Amino acid sequence: MxxxxxxxxxxxxxxxxxxxxxxxxxxxxxEPAVTILVPEDEAAAARQDDLARCRTITMPESSCDAAWEARRRHFFGKDNRP
Incomplete structure (x- = not known):
């Protein structure tokens, strides 16, 4: 070469x-990811406690059905619809 x-x-x-x-x-x-912490109200904490209890039971219970339905409505955004 x-x-x-x-x-x-x-x-x-x-x-x-x-x-x-x-x-x-x-x-x-x-940029580092920013985590936004939203303060929970007492009602939300109570719903979380209900859902945690309902995860462990095996028999159908009306209060658990209502808690899961409220969670579904909140998740899918149907709480604020007219």
Whole structure:
């Protein structure tokens, strides 16, 4: 291989390394995720307690059916519909 070809290959590799260094220096790291904490009211805490209790029972219970239905309505956004 001729000396000119070696210089050209070395220059190409050096240029590629320089381009990678510039791109990685200019690349901004992703912003950290922001967690929004919504304070729960006492009614929501009571519903969560009911749902936790209803998960463990095996017999049908009307209060558990009502709690699960309220949770379904809240999840699907049907609470605020007219």
């Amino acid at each position: 001729s000396p000119a070809a070696k210089i050209a290959i070395g220059g190409g590799i050096g240029g590629l390394m320089l381009a990678v260094a510039v791109v990685s220096a200019l690349h901004r790291p992703p």
